Amino acid sequence: MTRTTTDSRSEATDETAVDRAVAAFRDGNPVLIHDAADREGETDIVYPAGAVDAAAVAKLRRDAGGLVCTAVSDAVAEAVGLPFLEEELDHPAAADHDLTYDDRSSFSLPVNHRETFTGITDEDRALTIRRLADAATAVARSDGYGTEEFAADFRTPGHVHVLRGAPDLLADRRGHTELGLAVAAAADLPPAVVVCEMLDADSGGAKTPAAARAYARRNGSVYVEGAAIVDRLG
Template identity: 60%
Template sequence: MQGESTGGLARAIEAFRAGEPVLVHDADDREGETDLLYPASAVTPEAVARLRNDGGGLIFVALTDAVAERFDLPFRHETVDHPANDHTDLGYDARPSFSLTVNHRDGFTGVTDNDRALTIRRLGEVSEDESYGVDAFAAEFRTPGHVHLLRASPALLAERRGHTELGLALAREAGVEPAVAGCEMLDDETGEALSTADARAYASRHDLAFVDGATLVGGL
């Protein structure tokens, strides 16, 4: 019963539709990490605090390819002319998903829970607005900043099965905006990614949905 309460795809979709966080594990033969994900427009300062305290990795917002095109957001590695910009030794994927880093212009330093929540929430809200383009984006956000933007593959799970695509596929199925905030869950004791067993235990303790990437891929 406990496994069903944390691990079902239906529950993950229902939770995301309600603006609640969901734990998503990609695959043991990929990154082998569990990310704590939210619909971006549902992110509050309290959610940012949870991401940095209970997650501990990089706080990001993943956007669909169509939204990234509308905002004119490049893949960062395609714009960097530096010899360190070489990803041939990337062990889990062919390329990174990183785009720009941004702050909302109404924030101050951009790094506080309040500032990052504002940035993330507005990214979620404007992602649905087809009339909101690069000029509006530049008027509201500045780069560089403290929220990392990730750009998804155009066909999502048909092309790539990272947390960027997994989270956005979940968002699409839940009928929420095409913008997902998240953070990798890390282990303070080992210095590594939080184990899948410990991530499941966290989900159970906090009554949160947990879903494997394979379940998402097979069920959507």
Template identity: 65%
Template sequence: MSHFGRDRTSAASVRSHRPSTDVDDVLTAFRSGDPVLIHDAADREGETDLVYPAREVTPDSVRRLRNDAGGLVCIALADRVARAWDLPFLQEILSHPAAANHRLEYDERSSFSLPVNHRDTYTGITDDDRALTIATIGAAAEAPKAMDFSATFRTPGHVHLLRAAPDLLSDRQGHTELGVALAETAGLPPAVVVCEMLDDETGGALAPSAAKAYADRNDLRYVDGTHLIERLG
């Protein structure tokens, strides 16, 4: 697995490993445990997420996500996995008035489910704690009914779970579905970490050109969501 470090790649390596939108290259990298960068669409969120296979996440991966991406670290799960673990959509179970009339400008609904910690963590927020929570969920997603979710995790916690649409890209084309579809096509458990890449100077979403440059520097694969939808949808 690649580790974080913005300038670890030599100039010669950068020239020979340009960011690729070839989906086969992205699948190969993801299958090997490397993170990939996925941009959803300019007319949707317009964001690039750094995406990992959840079961491959280590404390180094969490450090990279919070230092180099900077957004919210979440685990996206296939709908069948969420159903096996009885995971609801969060907006459907909240009774607080703030949850009423929950409208999104870019989508019909939120994918958020419960935020959790592994029961063997302390605070749940450290790199080691979050890596344990994420990797355990990632491995268990291969055969979700074999694990007692409530005995293994507690809520509230520090790792946010996302529930993908049942038919993935046919239903919804967010990073949740793009990531899970990528994992399934790669033959991996349908659980991926997604984290928005933010611009340190503006505080907004990292521009696609800057995300591609980051991929270039770190020998990672960048792909536009439209290419994934064409191939995986």
């Protein structure tokens, strides 16, 4: 059963919220996705990676405040040789990666595009993110873009953390990585999205769903629950 509200355009039924999220992505706009109360319990601002410019990175810094990451599909990561980071680290701290909210981390390598300077400025991070979207597009189109081409374009370590999606997306895992990639797929966009956790400026904790909805209303953005995405796109 869908939930209805008359608060704003950003909160219609769960079903139309997913439709609006897909439409927003097609227009290059961000959406707010809450994963689940019994998972991380966080709302991320999520962008289609190809639409990210310096102003978008600044918005993520100011309005979200979490870690700016770019999620790519498992197929893209496999094609360009991006591993799960925890599998590559030979250090005791990498053992027994016991997460309380999931079975594993999605983190892969942090990268900078080779045309950046330090890699941390809004312009530099936006360039790296857009070029990751270009790489994802090249892989999806079977343009022969692989590990060597990726290494020619990017260096690691860098300032944009790459996340590797689960092979079957929502059938395997229901994190923001997979939720965002599912929306991108429904919008017929490259399998690359930017995610950043929304934090509360006063408490330092995760912004509550109510506060995230209020932000969406103020900014004309779409807020959608992860469960609705799973029901509609999973």
